[in-house]
Amino acid sequence: MSSQAASRSQTRSELLAMGLTAAVVLLADQATKAAIASAMSVGERVSVIGDLVVLWHVQNRGAAFSLLQGGQIFFLIVTVLAFAMLVYFQRAFRGRGVALYVVLGLILGGTLGNLIDRIRLGYVTDFISVGIGDLRWPTWNVADASIVVGILALVAYLMVLDPRRGEAQA
Numbered sequence: 001m002s003s004q005a006a007s008r009s010q011t012r013s014e015l016l017a018m019g020l021t022a023a024v025v026l027l028a029d030q031a032t033k034a035a036i037a038s039a040m041s042v043g044e045r046v047s048v049i050g051d052l053v054v055l056w057h058v059q060n061r062g063a064a065f066s067l068l069q070g071g072q073i074f075f076l077i078v079t080v081l082a083f084a085m086l087v088y089f090q091r092a093f094r095g096r097g098v099a100l101y102v103v104l105g106l107i108l109g110g111t112l113g114n115l116i117d118r119i120r121l122g123y124v125t126d127f128i129s130v131g132i133g134d135l136r137w138p139t140w141n142v143a144d145a146s147i148v149v150g151i152l153a154l155v156a157y158l159m160v161l162d163p164r165r166g167e168a169q170a
Helices: 003-039 072-092 098-121 142-161
Strands: 045-049 053-060 124-132
Touching (some): 003 053, 003 098, 003 124, 003 142, 098 124, 124 142
Antiparallel strands (some): 053 124
């Protein structure tokens, strides 16, 4: 196999990993949100692990973790910028391995999951609440978790694991 054919094969594998990861995250996100919306009233809470972990059906009109309520146009613009960054990273990371594309797939799937909600419903369904009493982390969902885990993994890769990190830039 020529090096050009091997490169195309690796690019296909990377894109497939990104696409499959994004699809799994998107399906899990939309399925869990639909299940919560059909089983619980807005505002209803169900204890999972005492007061530590609670299912709490919330309609979030803000950003991830219920921050910055309102401003749908702002969040749609941020989503478009996020997609542009994903396209940039997809091209810039070509040939660096499938694992990095799984990370990009986490971010893509989460971004798509929340975008679908914003366009279709005008809000995002959040339902996971962690904390004690009134001291709680903002409510979140599968998409939020995927975005945060993906971004943290991407930052870790770029700051610690990237084999090209120490190279001089031309």
